[in-house]
Amino acid sequence: MQSRRYPKDRPVFNQGDPVRAVFLVAKGEVRLTRFGPRGEEVILQRARRGDYFAEAALDSGRYHCNAIAAEPSELLEIPAAVLRDLLDRDAAFACQWATLLARQLRTTRARLERMALHGAADRLRHYLATEGSGPRNEVRLGGSLKDLARELGVAHETLYRTLARMEQSGYVERDGARLRLSAARRRV
């Protein structure tokens, strides 16, 4: 297992390449894409820090999409053979791997559910409800509000406005990198 750096726009692998490894994003962002019938690029996945990608490639012999570093990135590369071997031999590891995948699956489903909501306020509420902790659903923002906006799938301007409105009406509080429901919360 080794770490490797990729400059911006450097491909990690291309569709059809033989599978050599599974990846974990240590830094940066990698985009998995496929090309539509008219040559337009369709983003299948945006893997950011902490995300695995190409885990499903373990079964198939070749990658079924393209991976390109969207930013200068650092990737932990786990050779497919090593991982397969570990899974075959070490029952405890396979179990842990399954637990990991199950957790990823759960969080991804939560995000899917969030994206099905139409309003920006609804998505933010859902975000606090699922990601927040404590009695007031506090969330520590990892990055900027722009990043949160991308996570929620709304334009950053919309998030600013929505946040302002929700603060105004006493629904949420912001405190630096912290975000939580107000103690005395009202309707939005």
Place this chain on the structure above:
Amino acid sequence: MQSRRYPKDRPVFNQGDPVRAVFLVAKGEVRLTRFGPRGEEVILQRARRGDYFAEAALDSGRYHCNAIAAEPSELLEIPAAVLRDLLDRDAAFACQWATLLARQLRTTRARLERMALHGAADRLRHYLATEGSGPRNEVRLGGSLKDLARELGVAHETLYRTLARMEQSGYVERDGARLRLSAARRRV
């Protein structure tokens, strides 16, 4: 492990129920849903013949969504305790289990990326690109167009209009329950 029949609209389990089993659809279709803050239903997963569902529930003590039979269905029920035991002991099984989870993860992420698209046409294109098979990305619709609309996260009226426009402009063809890209496809 036992098989069991569910009539249409019979709940398999509800959110908050203690986890008793993981399921495999032998026949029919089961929909996993959760209800939003204003009562709107969100489809988290459509499990059809051959699909497992609630496989991520193994780690958590309670189901976190609702499962309802969308058609008269036959389900193979695998008690959670049995599965946990298998995972602990049988490395080969654990490996296959991980493969299964990885596949689910991949399709869920594809849906997540789809929901990140803003236009109804974009979502439909993405749907064909990811779910379709063959040179023309053909998809067999499992249910009604309304169901597809819910799957895509758009109002059914919007889907009708979008479909009509895309057919009009020669981008897609509809043929009963089949949907595919046109042979001679043009711009949208």
Place this chain on the structure above:
DNA sequence: CGTCGCATTGATATCGCTCAAATCCGGTGG
């Protein structure tokens, strides 16, 4: 037949995206 649900089309309102501009803030170099 009557009813129910799907499919379709029309009209309208609303929400969020886009473009634009101003401010703030931390870092950097002179």
Place this chain on the structure above:
DNA sequence: CCACCGGATTTGAGCGATATCAATGCGACG
């Protein structure tokens, strides 16, 4: 110390796409 710069944060204006409400046709089914 200060000027400068890039990125984040805000606020404004306008527009387009979609949700929503509404009405109709149609087929299945009892």
